Amino acid sequence: MVKATILGAAGGIGQPLSLLLRLNEKIDELSLYDIVNTVGVAADLSHIPTHQVIKGYAPKDKNDSETIKVALKGSDIVIIPAGIPRKPGMTRDDLFKINAGIVKNLVHQAGLSCPDAFICVISNPVNSTVPIAVEELKRLGVFNPRKVFGITTLDNLRLEEFLSSALEGKVSAADLYSDVIAIGGHSGDSIVPLINGWRKNFASDGEEYSKLVKRVQFGGDEVVKAKDGKGSATLSMATAAYRFVNNLLDAITAANSSTVKEVAFVKIDELKTKKVPLFISKHTQYFSLPIVLGKDGIELVEFPEYLSEPEVLMTKHAVEKVKADVTKGFNFVHGSKL
Ligand SMILES: NC(=O)C1=CN([C@@H]2O[C@H](COP(=O)(O)OP(=O)(O)OC[C@H]3O[C@@H](n4cnc5c(N)ncnc54)[C@H](O)[C@@H]3O)[C@@H](O)[C@H]2O)C=CC1
């Protein structure tokens, strides 16, 4: 029996993600929680014939902290897209003021109601909300570094799609899945697209390559601008979160001890790592890197075999950015310096 719970399930990401997960055969119970509209979303999805039990929960009033406990009880996976999205002109960090408190409170409830669950954080700014989740779970004494993830999969989807289109049909986006990956953080130039051997397909003046890098790093802004005040990426993000969660489900429900590879923003200093260079591990506790997932969560954090010189420079820059964002998240929970 696998129970998955979405916190923020009635939102722009929450609804399409709920639909995708409603169709997933590895989930037996889907629990949808939001402060508004969740009962309706769950009623709607409940008419889709599947084997799943589906339930929608919304608090009765501002002081109701019991409903969320019922929603979370027994969850194996908790996915958190709750919080406000960007409007044009805002950075992801501008969301911190509101989303930091939302994520802290929701993770607190998860720590109380389902302390063994996998926690997948979508709410921005991911570079800070993941440390908030970790520190809150630590405060409750239930933190397991193998089970907390910041979802950066959308950066990977964008890299696959944008690189395939920059290469004008030489390779399909599907064939680039896990051949190219984005590492680092999830904001602007803390996102580092690694394109493996494909660099040789770009002109030597580097202009087209730089355009690709910027497009991946600022792909979120492209959508925020196009939506013109009506939010940020939701459908592509739901697809990205689904890919991540589906892979996680594959790993934790595998009949044998097979593993699955993914990429996520994780607390690397408390995990088993392979070949992660000192210029990362010495300076930051968190980074988005390739991970190997097994039944109990992350088994290994790996480092890609090959990075070009510009990719190393971008990674070093990302380390500094991520480090500052992590400190901000840590301080929010502890009210003191790292
Ligand atoms: N990790 C990533 O790659 C991405 C992250 N995001 C982030 O995801 C978050 C959600 O984005 P959208 O779904 O577009 O926003 P939205 O505003 O459409 O939906 C957010 C939902 O969260 C709910 N919510 C707010 N406070 C809550 C609480 N305390 N408990 C439960 N639910 C609560 C709201 O009622 C709303 O339904 C934003 O912070 C956004 O920046 C967006 C795209 C990509």
Ligand SMILES: O=C([O-])CC(=O)C(=O)O
């Ligand atoms: O740009 C935003 O605010 C939403 C997001 O994280 C993304 O689309 O990558």
